[in-house]
Amino acid sequence: MAADPVRIEDPADPRISGFVSIRERDLTGRDGLFIAEGTVVLRMLGQAAARANGFAAEAILLLENRLAGIADLLEAFPPGVPVYVASAAVFDAIAGFNMHRGVLALGRKPAAEAEAGLLGRLPETSLVLAGCGLSNHDNVGSIFRNAAAFGADAVFLDETSCDPLYRKAIRVSVGSVLAVPFARRLPAQAMLHGLADAGFDIWGLSPRGEVLVSAIPAARRIALVLGTEGEGLPQGILASFRTARIPQRPGLDSLNVATASGIALYEIASAMGRIG
Amino acid sequence: MAADPVRIEDPADPRISGFVSIRERDLTGRDGLFIAEGTVVLRMLGQAAARANGFAAEAILLLENRLAGIADLLEAFPPGVPVYVASAAVFDAIAGFNMHRGVLALGRKPAAEAEAGLLGRLPETSLVLAGCGLSNHDNVGSIFRNAAAFGADAVFLDETSCDPLYRKAIRVSVGSVLAVPFARRLPAQAMLHGLADAGFDIWGLSPRGEVLVSAIPAARRIALVLGTEGEGLPQGILASFRTARIPQRPGLDSLNVATASGIALYEIASAMGRIG
Structure with missing residues (x-):
């Protein structure tokens, strides 16, 4: 199970900086990170992490009203993965546009050696x-x-x-x-x-x-x-x-x-x- | 061959009113009209009109630098179809967003009886x-x-x-x-x-x-x-x-x-x- 949810009140909170303005960020692909959206993709990320195929979750950010519905998905993530929860206004201010799905995760790609092999x-x-x-x-x-x-x-x-x-x-x-x-x-x-x-x-x-x-x-x-x-x-x-x-x-x-x-x-x- | 090109200098020119703010307009689908974009679709519209399958072109709007390259496509349209040409600034002001393709046509759908039959x-x-x-x-x-x-x-x-x-x-x-x-x-x-x-x-x-x-x-x-x-x-x-x-x-x-x-x-x- 991922960590207990932490409520975010300030869009500038450094703990969720990885989710700021993701529309622009995902154009760069820098840092070996990527953005996963929606419950289906979050489930796939949990399964990928559990299979130890090189993918990992860095953090999860949820719209507050989505938390209850996806508790089972969070089971798949290790306890070290932080889960942040925000109101709609704060969520939109973080992500930079209206994220109706309300389910985001910051993922980490496998290391380059995995691709080479x-x-x-x-x-x-x-x-x-x-x-x-x-x-x-x-x-x-x-x-x-x-x-x-x-x-x-x-x-x-x-x-x-x-x-x-x-x-x-x-x-x-x-x-x-x-x-x-x-x-x-x-x-x-x-x-x-x-x-x-x-x-x-x-x-x-x-x-x-x-x-x-x-x-x-x-x-x-x-x-x-x-x-x-x-x-x-x-x-x-x-x-x-x-x-x-x-x-x-x-x-x-x-x-x-x-x-x-x-x-x-x-x-x-x-x-x-x-x-x- | 469609009509001789007419240069449009004013985005508010009533002759090109059908192309104004097409991003919003095509959500309505009113009036039996639709927007065709790009040379491939323009060619298909010309072929459809030539087959007399009920589709017709009401007007064509081109970025000025696209005219020479698609002269052959315009051959397929009847002489009554007006062709308007505009600079990039005027073109964008008409369409409401940056239309890099620079090729638009206002098409008319077949009559409802055609669908019924x-x-x-x-x-x-x-x-x-x-x-x-x-x-x-x-x-x-x-x-x-x-x-x-x-x-x-x-x-x-x-x-x-x-x-x-x-x-x-x-x-x-x-x-x-x-x-x-x-x-x-x-x-x-x-x-x-x-x-x-x-x-x-x-x-x-x-x-x-x-x-x-x-x-x-x-x-x-x-x-x-x-x-x-x-x-x-x-x-x-x-x-x-x-x-x-x-x-x-x-x-x-x-x-x-x-x-x-x-x-x-x-x-x-x-x-x-x-x-x-």
Whole structure:
């Protein structure tokens, strides 16, 4: 159980300084901290911390009328995690905008070494996603949600992709970014060659892919590669690896990358016998 | 070709009053008008108007430096459609916020009779979506995008679902709401029974559906029914019709409804021989 709730009366109270103006703060991602919003994400953070997967909670800030309803969620956090409670006026003054959800937590990311060692920790049979240049937080959040739904073992993002621990991405992922291990550290080619060296079949998803996603052969280890919307995967990657496509009506615009990831994961997870 | 461009110097010019403060206006949806943003949506509006499917453009407003780049798009509009051009300062003063895209059109919806007659106009072999209580504009926009990608013939929304011609939904749909015919007028049960009476096999999509989506048998006419996120389809609908599920890992949160619609449409369109 987290610590007993402490009432905050002053928005400038240094104990809740981590929650001040979070709309601006989460643009920086500094200090290895991130903001978790809402009860679903708070539950995921508690579960992540309990699994000792590297995530931790630094503090929890609640609107006073939310406390009773989430007492069970607070059970999951260690006693050292402070819980602060505030009135609506103080809460809004702290967070910098009207937070109707009234449930915030300040989380700490796993150490950088955890990301560096992720590839080596994957199970013998693995399905992973690899994102190249994914710059839209909604898409990245949705992709993690799909990864969780279809049991992907990890998500690898190239260094140009955006941070999945950005507030909006966490929310759209429904907290899945705290459950599906990820690394975001390498240039795209190095990331993909590292996966190939580790025994992964690499499949780039592209509207002009060679084979249908339903024809991707089952394998011990498969990495599905996603490119940014609009431009898609760079030519160098399309030329270096096999590619697959989702059949669809001809037209100007392809599927949204998150939806495409869901369909392709569904097909591949089915082929690998992981779902259904 | 639309009319010759007219330069606007005064944000209060009555000729561009339809574009004033569009952020607030599109919440009302009054007057049968809607706002189209960006070149992709403008192209879709031009195509819709050219197909005489009931959509029309009332006026086009462009940032001055965008005019040259989209001259070809303007070809699709009739000569009676005025084209207004403004500097960045005047453009922002009109629209009420910084419109970096610099491409806006004021569109007119089809008449209500067109919606009422949609069911009767569907082809003998049809795949349609039916949404019940879809209140999130992003989800509705994404669902239309998927409907277009997989060749759905129409989208039916119950009267509690949100308007697909809300600005955000149009943008997320990449203009597909202007291409896929839709109706939004009936209570859910009346809508679904109307589809059943018209020979549609009705399949509710639910995490607890009876059969896998891949096991939905091909049929001449299929309607895929989507419920709101979180609550899902009402029990009355689940009990009245057959249901299908997307296999996924057990967990608290199901797939996003738009992603689920994409996967289910992909399976059904494949079974009906419409893609691939």
